[in-house]
Amino acid sequence: MARPFFEFGPGQNAAMTSAVSILPGAQLAVLNAAYRAAVARKRLRLALAAAAFLAALVVAALGAEVNLRTLFTYFGNFISYFDRILTLEDGTRVWSNPAEWFWGWRKWLWMLAETILISYVGTMIGAVLAFALNFFAAQNTSPAPWLRFVIRRLLEFARTVPGIVFALIFVIAFGLGPMAGVLAIAIHSTGALGKLFSEIVENADMKPVEGVRSTGASWLSCMRFAVLPQVAAGYASYALLRFEINVREASVMGFVGAGGIGQELVVAIRKFYYSDVSAILVTIIVTVFIIDIATGWLRGRLFGGDARA
């Protein structure tokens, strides 16, 4: 319940120090009533929003076949699943015998290297395409509004369709193998980077462009000497960030047959090679950590502290 500002009986009032002055009762009652009304209104709104949200949740739970009682049973299974993937075939814990745990490290490291290469090549292609397209998508450099509209919709399409959907289609068009994964990542990165790049260009200062143009330079020189120095650091920073995200993305491309470590992981999970699952997961997590730290360091090194997206 809403609590009023002051609600002192006559006895308590006398006990207070004289420095606190209490408003006369009639005036206080008005204030308290207004306060209560305001709080009640706010709480009613909150309660209505909560009720609507709860109703949506219930509908969603019915739609997704969620059953709270089974959730608890299943949660036990989840814990025991982790218990199983951390146990070797001879019943001992995985860390007691690392050589046995990581028995396939040579193969896994190769596939991991392939994963990183997939994301690197994909990011490169995506960044180059985004670089080529972003001047058409940015408001201040685009030659024509209709061109800008078309390019923007294209980029939007490329970034909204998930990379793995592209991979599924490309596997059919280009055949199984890392090429489909690279192209899927490239298209998705083009969409994401194209938007970010064009936003950087839109934020660029146009005064250097005027300065360079006033010396009689061509459009190309304007871009090269006035725009590029402003935006290059931002481009590289976003491209590095994208590379980091793409490594994660490339680690699952193997699920649909598009190369990388995902292939090995999905086989291990589906065939219940428990200790292999945990070993591959650990290698993926460690790799992602290393790449996170390395790209973070590189960004800091290249562009100073504030370049972090």
Add this chain to the structure above:
Amino acid sequence: MSQLPKPDREQLRAKYPEMFDRPAPSRLATPAMIVAAFAVFIFGLVDLDFSPAKLFAGLNQLGWITLMMIPPDPGASLPAYLSALGETLSIALLGTTIAAVVALPFSLLAARNVIPSGWLRFPVRRAFDSIRGVDTLIWALVWINVVGLGPFAGVLAIALSDFGAFGKLFSEAIEAADRKQVEGIRASGGNALHEIRFGLMPQVLPVIAGQVLYFIESNTRSATIIGIVGAGGIGLQLAEQIRVLEWQKVSFLILMILVAVAAIDWISGKLRFAIIGQRAVA
């Protein structure tokens, strides 16, 4: 222009030596990096079996596929697709909500201004990082092993991977909260729980609400793909139609996903605006 005296190059060079003679390392650093990046790129193309013949054959094939996609046509399975889309939205909503509810108490443990001791904070943060390091699809595969095929595995996969993301974001929001209000609560005699409830939460909740809405939006995308490994929703239909080469249905499903994502974008944009006003989130 011609009235201006032609600047003497030698004189300028003598006056501003640093403009004309940059030291070799700083001059060569950028080209060297570009050459190195390009070399790795070429190596990658070779190592990953790229060949022009393969590329053109594939592009040709892709062109045919695109032609066969037109016009998008659901055939007789429109009701099934609509219910799959509903399932996807349900997965996104439920997964995000579960993640947010579970992550909130844990994020307190990872916030510097709530738990000053690094001994507890560090492992919690590393746990968040590890969970985030694994893609949602992988979690979906793991959950399918635990609870079987179906949308429930999808809900749990989204909940788990968002738990990692929310833990980090929430704890950052809590650390950014103003210290003074917490001190005010303590000065009036509140205990640690009071400080969190009345000092931190009023500041943090609007930020968190914005982030949760943003994640519901982005999880609509994630939820579309976890179906590909069998965790329910529209991704399941999409993967099946791609496997049986029903391209008109594929393009219809992709269009449905695009429209749904745009609609959710729009709604959550409105809601976020209503909750936190003009302030930008995430």
